[in-house]
Amino acid sequence: xxxxxxxxxxxxxxSLQVHFSKIQGVHLRxxxxxxxxxxxxxxxxxxxxxxxxxxxxIDHETLKHLFALADESELRPAIEAMFRGDAINITxxxxxxxxxxxxxxxxRIELGGRNVVPDVHEVLDQMSGFCDRLRxxxxxxxxxxxIVNIVNIGIGxxxxxxxxxxxxxxxxxxxxxxxxxISNVDGTDFSEAVEGLDPAETLFIVASKTxxxxxxxxxxxxxxxxxxxxxxxxxxxxxxxxxxxxxxxxKVSEFGIDTANMFGFWDWVGGRYSxxxxxxxxxxxxxxxxxxxxMLQGFRQMDEHxxxxxxxxxxxxxxxxxxxxxxxxxxxxxxxxxxxxQYLKRFPAYLQQLTMESNGKRVTLAGNHVNYDxxxxxxxxxxxxxxxxxxxxxxxxTRLIPCDFIAFCHSLNxxxxxxxxxxxxxxxxxxxxxxxxxxxxxxxxxxPEWLAPHREFDGNRPSNVLxxxxxxxxxxxxxxxxxxxxxxxxxxxxxxxxxxxxxVELGKVxxxxxxxxxESPEALELNHDSSTNALIERYRATRKKG
Ligand code: G6Q
Numbered sequence: 410x411x412x413x414x415x416x417x418x419x420x421x422x423x424s425l426q427v428h429f430s431k432i433q434g435v436h437l438r439x440x441x442x443x444x445x446x447x448x449x450x451x452x453x454x455x456x457x458x459x460x461x462x463x464x465x466x467i468d469h470e471t472l473k474h475l476f477a478l479a480d481e482s483e484l485r486p487a488i489e490a491m492f493r494g495d496a497i498n499i500t501x502x503x504x505x506x507x508x509x510x511x512x513x514x515x516x517r518i519e520l521g522g523r524n525v526v527p528d529v530h531e532v533l534d535q536m537s538g539f540c541d542r543l544r545x546x547x548x549x550x551x552x553x554x555x556i557v558n559i560v561n562i563g564i565g566x567x568x569x570x571x572x573x574x575x576x577x578x579x580x581x582x583x584x585x586x587x588x589x590x591i592s593n594v595d596g597t598d599f600s601e602a603v604e605g606l607d608p609a610e611t612l613f614i615v616a617s618k619t620x621x622x623x624x625x626x627x628x629x630x631x632x633x634x635x636x637x638x639x640x641x642x643x644x645x646x647x648x649x650x651x652x653x654x655x656x657x658x659x660k661v662s663e664f665g666i667d668t669a670n671m672f673g674f675w676d677w678v679g680g681r682y683s684x685x686x687x688x689x690x691x692x693x694x695x696x697x698x699x700x701x702x703x704m705l706q707g708f709r710q711m712d713e714h715x716x717x718x719x720x721x722x723x724x725x726x727x728x729x730x731x732x733x734x735x736x737x738x739x740x741x742x743x744x745x746x747x748x749x750x751q752y753l754k755r756f757p758a759y760l761q762q763l764t765m766e767s768n769g770k771r772v773t774l775a776g777n778h779v780n781y782d783x784x785x786x787x788x789x790x791x792x793x794x795x796x797x798x799x800x801x802x803x804x805x806x807t808r809l810i811p812c813d814f815i816a817f818c819h820s821l822n823x824x825x826x827x828x829x830x831x832x833x834x835x836x837x838x839x840x841x842x843x844x845x846x847x848x849x850x851x852x853x854x855x856x857p858e859w860l861a862p863h864r865e866f867d868g869n870r871p872s873n874v875l876x877x878x879x880x881x882x883x884x885x886x887x888x889x890x891x892x893x894x895x896x897x898x899x900x901x902x903x904x905x906x907x908x909x910x911x912x913v914e915l916g917k918v919x920x921x922x923x924x925x926x927x928e929s930p931e932a933l934e935l936n937h938d939s940s941t942n943a944l945i946e947r948y949r950a951t952r953k954k955g
Pocket of ligand 1: 564565567616618619621622625679680681910
């Protein structure tokens with residue numbers, strides 16, 4: 410348990426408050442004109458990622474206080490505790506060792522006296538062997554046909570990572586295979602995914618850490634019925650068309666999947682931190698084992714950077730501290746993540762879970778209510794699409810929304826002038842947000858006085874630009890690990906358990922109670938509040954009418 414002072418009583422916090430009152434009114438225009446080198450001074454490069462953080466509302470003194478906050482929050486020992494495998498997920502009494510998922514084969518990470526690295530590599534090897542058989546068409550379906558459709562069934566952490574990674578690395582994928590993802594318990598998700606698929610050529614990956622999740626188990630059962638009905642076969646066909654990714658061998662075999670076709674992981678891998686575990690099986694099938702290992706290497710490089718770099722050149726720590734600066738001092742309640750790469754279209758959705766399920770908490774590790782804001786809302790869309798929709802609010806709205814722009818110098822699809830145009834937009838957006846356009850400038854353009862306020866951009870809107878060479882499996886691994894470590898750093902400073910998710914429980918329990926009230930042929934007595942009762946009654950009545 411932490412012995413540091415409560416956050417708002419830390420010396421560095423108080424210094425930040427005083428400092429904030431001084432810098433709050435300072436415009437980025439002034440910061441830039443005072444220091445002509447600012448654009449380079451506030452830029453760092455590590456592991457192939459260049460971070461330009463010069464367009465943030467900070468100066469050297471801000472950074473000094475933020476680094477002091479990291480020290481006073483005991484960030485360094487906290488990082489060591491995570492990498493060492495301490496049970497830092499205190500409410501579930503678990504280690505948090507997703508970093509072991511990308512440890513090199515010869516590393517040693519002991520948990521309860523056992524080195525977990527050989528276990529990790531055993532599963533990776535099992536996954537590689539399976540992928541090779543599938544990709545070379547040696548793995549046949551029940552009727553002898555080759556598998557060409559891979560359907561991942563999972564939800565939350567067992568879906569968002571796989572979908573995001575598949576989309577992100579599509580350029581590296583085997584285009585002769587189709588990948589589909591079913592997550593929602595809404596039957597539409599299942600029906601639309603399997604529409605037109607030949608069951609004889611289809612493999613389902615049931616990805617569920619617990620193998621008890623209602624949505625996944627319902628979809629898996631429907632998939633089994635669809636498959637067996639489509640093939641006109643019995644249970645014996647399951648073995649060739651279903652594999653599982655889980656920690657729960659008993660439930661996997663109860664479902665009818667041969668545990669020889671089960672890929673394991675461990676309770677020290679949180680769902681939202683699992684895309685580089687066996688949960689990434691669909692990713693490995695898509696891009697091949699070699700590319701998957703290159704992705705792991707990217708994760709590992711960012712892990713090492715996070716663990717060893719001093720705060721001033723540590724990209725995740727810097728970004729995390731800037732997030733705290735806006736969240737807790739400027740009262741900014743959201744962060745927009747804006748990838749200028751169409752392949753990263755699911756990256757913001759992935760980050761939503763990673764960030765908000767991790768740090769959307771209101772009590773400290775000791776169970777006390779916090780007296781400061783915690784996790785920001787993360788959201789975003791790829792550029793340039795977002796520019797034609799919500800950027801208006803970021804530029805001229807009343808709220809401060811710090812932005813993370815993510816861009817690559819080389820396109821994977823270098824068609825005509827597209828990439829220069831795309832990149833011109835990234836740079837222009839960050840520039841416009843920071844510097845805006847003054848009323849004077851607007852007037853000088855001959856804008857009539859009544860229209861001028863509408864055309865003024867006040868600027869002073871902060872952003873980070875992350876610039877990478879090109880989107881590769883390795884750079885994706887680095888980006889994901891970067892945000893994992895941002896989340897971790899902020900969780901340490903806010904003194905939260907970033908690795909549990911009790912907030913998702915209540916709704917699940919209530920839904921279980923309501924299911925029979927909807928399904929029962931006879932109306933059951935309803936004992937909810939009057940609103941829930943009325944909704945259930947209306948639903949039943951409407952269904953009855955057909
Ligand atoms: C993630 C959460 C959650 C989880 C899903 C699926 O950190 O724990 O999103 O991944 O609820 O759980 P299963 O993998 O157990 O089906």
